[in-house]
Amino acid sequence: MQEIKSYEPNTKLKGLAAVNGLVMGVSHIYSRGNININPEPLDTGRIDEEIKKFEQALEGVGMEMQSLTDFASGLDDSDTESILQTQYEVLHDPEMKASVIALIRKKRIRAEKAIYDAFQKYIDLIKSSNKSFLITRLSDLRDVRDRLIRSTQQLTVISRFGKDAIIITDEVSPLEVVAFARNGVLGIICNSGGLTSHASIIANAMGVPMIIGTHTATRQARTGDVVILNGYEREVILRPDKETTELYKQEINRHNEEEKLLRKVINKPAETLCGVQISLQANIDFAEEILNVDKFRAEGIGLLRTDTLLMNSGTIGMDRKRQELFCQNAFSIKDSSSITIRLLDVGGDKLLDIKNQEANPFLGWRGVRILLDKRELLRSQLEAICRVAGQHPGRTRLLVPMVSTLDEFIEVKHEIEQTQHMLKCQNVPVDEKIRIGVMVEVPSVAIQIRLFAKHVDFLSIGTNDLTQYTLAVDRGNNLISSLYQPLHPSVLTLIAMAVNAGKENQIPVAVCGELASDPFAAQVLIGLGIYELSMTPRLIPGVKQAIRLFTFDEMKKLADNMLLCNTLKEISKIREEWEQQYSEKRSDEKKRQE
Ligand code: PEP
Numbered sequence: 001m002q003e004i005k006s007y008e009p010n011t012k013l014k015g016l017a018a019v020n021g022l023v024m025g026v027s028h029i030y031s032r033g034n035i036n037i038n039p040e041p042l043d044t045g046r047i048d049e050e051i052k053k054f055e056q057a058l059e060g061v062g063m064e065m066q067s068l069t070d071f072a073s074g075l076d077d078s079d080t081e082s083i084l085q086t087q088y089e090v091l092h093d094p095e096m097k098a099s100v101i102a103l104i105r106k107k108r109i110r111a112e113k114a115i116y117d118a119f120q121k122y123i124d125l126i127k128s129s130n131k132s133f134l135i136t137r138l139s140d141l142r143d144v145r146d147r148l149i150r151s152t153q154q155l156t157v158i159s160r161f162g163k164d165a166i167i168i169t170d171e172v173s174p175l176e177v178v179a180f181a182r183n184g185v186l187g188i189i190c191n192s193g194g195l196t197s198h199a200s201i202i203a204n205a206m207g208v209p210m211i212i213g214t215h216t217a218t219r220q221a222r223t224g225d226v227v228i229l230n231g232y233e234r235e236v237i238l239r240p241d242k243e244t245t246e247l248y249k250q251e252i253n254r255h256n257e258e259e260k261l262l263r264k265v266i267n268k269p270a271e272t273l274c275g276v277q278i279s280l281q282a283n284i285d286f287a288e289e290i291l292n293v294d295k296f297r298a299e300g301i302g303l304l305r306t307d308t309l310l311m312n313s314g315t316i317g318m319d320r321k322r323q324e325l326f327c328q329n330a331f332s333i334k335d336s337s338s339i340t341i342r343l344l345d346v347g348g349d350k351l352l353d354i355k356n357q358e359a360n361p362f363l364g365w366r367g368v369r370i371l372l373d374k375r376e377l378l379r380s381q382l383e384a385i386c387r388v389a390g391q392h393p394g395r396t397r398l399l400v401p402m403v404s405t406l407d408e409f410i411e412v413k414h415e416i417e418q419t420q421h422m423l424k425c426q427n428v429p430v431d432e433k434i435r436i437g438v439m440v441e442v443p444s445v446a447i448q449i450r451l452f453a454k455h456v457d458f459l460s461i462g463t464n465d466l467t468q469y470t471l472a473v474d475r476g477n478n479l480i481s482s483l484y485q486p487l488h489p490s491v492l493t494l495i496a497m498a499v500n501a502g503k504e505n506q507i508p509v510a511v512c513g514e515l516a517s518d519p520f521a522a523q524v525l526i527g528l529g530i531y532e533l534s535m536t537p538r539l540i541p542g543v544k545q546a547i548r549l550f551t552f553d554e555m556k557k558l559a560d561n562m563l564l565c566n567t568l569k570e571i572s573k574i575r576e577e578w579e580q581q582y583s584e585k586r587s588d589e590k591k592r593q594e
């Protein structure tokens with residue numbers, strides 16, 4: 001590994017823009033780090049805050065533990081299960097909780113020190129008991145202790161970041177992105193990561209500019225350095241000199257002006273230059289994003305991810321009421337447009353520690369596979385959705401994720417029918433017209449799409465996964481990010497097959513992967529015959545602006561040319577030509593408006 005010897009001004013690092021944006025701020029190197037206890041006493045005024053932090057850590061670690069326990073029960077490995085069971089019990093032991101809180105109060109020490117001391121009492125007790133069974137469990141106890149301490153320290157570190165902070169870190173988890181965003185950081189820079197990893201998707205949803213794949217950012221930067229994150233140039237500038245700083249201040253102002261211009265398109269219809277209507281819908285991950293549906297004039301919700309509910313719930317078996325509330329919230333959007341609710345799609349990179357348990361998590365226990373193994377989980381989610389759908393008849397579309405065989409889909413459909421029947425028997429209103437669709441994200445579904453199209457009410461193409469599974473390129477691995485090409489002709493061919501199957505069976509076909517939010521790709525998709533695009537609401541104006549400047553025939557020609565490409569070079573050439581054309585059309589439009 002190359003040693004970084006000096007901290008030169010104007011050091012430039014290249015990466016990939018997971019979330020576009022241009023910001024200047026102060027760098028904070030963030031690392032999950034090792035256990036290091038701070039024994040310093042607390043000011044009396046901070047005691048309640050420290051107890052809250054401990055309770056938050058208990059909830060967060062509880063969530064991880066429950067996920068792991070559920071995961072292990074699917075593995076049928078009794079050793080792992082019993083270890084996790086012990087840890088789970090320790091974590092939920094009311095005596096442990098009470099003694100940590102008592103220590104914080106009485107001794108006025110930090111949560112991390114109180115946890116350490118409280119656990120030490122248990123450890124000493126077990127050691128002196130001489131019971132070999134209990135002694136073998138000591139390492140499990142220490143593991144829970146360390147998880148809790150790490151979690152409180154993480155919360156401390158994260159809550160310390162100010163509003164001008166740009167986080168620099170090796171890698172980032174979806175949960176950390178949420179914590180950073182809620183603390184109002186300006187941006188995130190990572191050594192590694194993938195463009196369509198769930199951490200990137202969440203950063204996008206929360207509007208936090210993020211550059212990934214810089215390889216050495218954590219070693220080249222120091223906490224406190226001024227840093228520029230320039231997503232448009234896929235670049236990070238550490239310690240800019242005076243001249244560069246001035247230049248970028250102007251550049252940031254210019255971008256803010258452009259953003260304002262873009263906002264003008266918000267109230268205009270989403271149609272091509274020749275008047276073909278396109279439905280631009282919203283991808284929603286969090287309750288607080290729902291306001292953005294109306295703000296950016298999305299035509300309904302094209303993808304309501306329910307996975308993020310887990311992040312706050314503390315358990316994989318989510319509380320039904322909580323799920324109902326989440327879905328009910330989504331129906332609060334202004335018009336009566338439809339809402340596509342996707343069933344839980346955890347696994348892959350979406351549950352913190354679980355990925356370490358499987359050799360190939362993206363090919364493993366994920367999405368519908370978990371739902372069919374955990375029927376109670378599936379049934380509780382279906383009941384929540386069907387109850388809410390019953391209050392808004394005709395508006396709900398239900399989407400099944402990570403399907404790879406027709407049997408899985410039929411099984412879920414059967415469960416939905418059972419749930420509706422059960423509710424009807426209890427006189428709970430249901431939506432008889434609820435539409436059930438499948439995510440087209442595994443090539444086996446795309447290949448058998450004519451068969452699937454006969455069983456579903458709509459198709460939704462998940463290009464993030466369809467690309468990774470078709471090209472065998474991990475969506476979260478920046479070592480191979482240049483191979484991750486959602487517009488590769490093989491992916492486009494599968495999309496075109498889905499469009500044709502949709503036409504034959506007269507069912508709608510939507511795209512809800514990140515590809516839909518790329519103005520160039522959106523035109524290719526429309527040219528292929530996709531009339532529903534769903535994306536992070538913030539990105540709708542950019543796509544709408546582009547759509548309004550081209551005719552449908554131009555888009556069709558573009559799509560035909562893309563399908564004829566043999567190499568990635570040919571694809572890049574078409575894209576460059578389009579970018580040139582688009583920039584000319586945009587400046588003509590600007591002149592017309594002036
Ligand atoms: C996709 O795979 O394109 C998709 C929309 O689902 P997710 O990103 O949640 O896997």
Ligand code: MG
Nearest residue numbers: 441462464465
């Ligand atoms: Mg997917």
